[in-house]
Amino acid sequence: MPKRFFNTLEDFKNNLHRYDASLIDYNGCPIPCIHIDSKRYDEILKKVAGKKLAVDVLLDLFHDTKHVFVDIMMTYLDYDFDENYLLYANEMPQFFEALANTGLVAIAPSTTETASEGNLLVIQLPKKDSAMDAYNQIIGIIKGGKK
Numbered sequence: 001m002p003k004r005f006f007n008t009l010e011d012f013k014n015n016l017h018r019y020d021a022s023l024i025d026y027n028g029c030p031i032p033c034i035h036i037d038s039k040r041y042d043e044i045l046k047k048v049a050g051k052k053l054a055v056d057v058l059l060d061l062f063h064d065t066k067h068v069f070v071d072i073m074m075t076y077l078d079y080d081f082d083e084n085y086l087l088y089a090n091e092m093p094q095f096f097e098a099l100a101n102t103g104l105v106a107i108a109p110s111t112t113e114t115a116s117e118g119n120l121l122v123i124q125l126p127k128k129d130s131a132m133d134a135y136n137q138i139i140g141i142i143k144g145g146k147k
Contacts, residue, residue, distance in 0.1 A: 003071075004060075004071055004073075004084060004086075006062065006069075009064075009067065012062065012067070012069050012086065012088075015086050016069075016086050016087070016088060017034065017085040017086055017087055019034075019035040019036055019037065019110045020035040020110070021033065021034045021035065021085070021087050021092060021095055022035070022095070023094060023095060023098055024106060024108070024120075026104075026106065026122070029102060030094075030098045030102075031098060031104050031105070031106050031122065032095045032096070032098045032099045032102075032105050032106065033105070033108050033120070034072070034105065034107055034108070035108050035110045036083075036108070036109065036110060037109075037110055038109040038110055038111050041107065041108065041109040041110075041121075042109070044076075044081075044083075044107070044121065045121065047076070047079055047081070048076065048079060048121075053076070053123075054076075054077040054078065055074050055075065055076050055077065055123045055126075056075040056077060056126060057072065057073070057074050057123065057125050057126065058073040058075075058130075059072060059073075059131065059134040060072075060073060061089075061134060061137055061138065063141045065141065065144075066141075067088070067090060068088075068090055068141050068142060069086055069087065069088055069089065070086070070087050070089050070096065070134065070138070071084055071085070071086045072084065072086075072087065072105070074123070089138045089142070090142055093135075093138060093139060093142060096131070096134060096135045096138050097135055099125070099131045099134075099135065100128070100131040100132040100134070100135035100136075103124055103125045103128035103131060104122055104123065104125070105122075105123050105125065106120045106122045106123070107120065107121040107122075108120050108121075
């Protein structure tokens with residue numbers, strides 16, 4: 001998916017990911033998890049189940065020295081589809097800290113009864129260092145240290 005552009009704070013708010021993003025316990029470790037529409041989750045699983053999976057994950061930061069938004073762009077290589085999830089980082093720095101520490105992000109269906117350790121698509125970031133850089137930038141901006 002090509003880089004997305006937003007012009008106003010309202011544009012960002014209108015394009016925020018509609019479902020939850022949270023931390024889940026995965027074998028005793030906090031893993032960032034993006035909850036998506038259950039139907040879309042099933043579609044993704046059907047496309048990738050039992051096959052080699054390579055996903056390019058890019059974190060695109062947008063900020064105005066106060067508000068930090070991160071557009072998580074996932075390109076499922078060899079499958080011809082992309083997913084974007086725009087998150088408001090100010091309210092969830094722990095999500096990005098866990099992403100930086102583990103280099104993993106999980107995708108789960110939005111319905112709470114189906115989101116469990118056994119029903120996750122866990123993706124390893126190709127470049128864990130970029131997640132750490134993004135987290136450090138997010139914290140710097142939130143704390144007012146980077147303008």
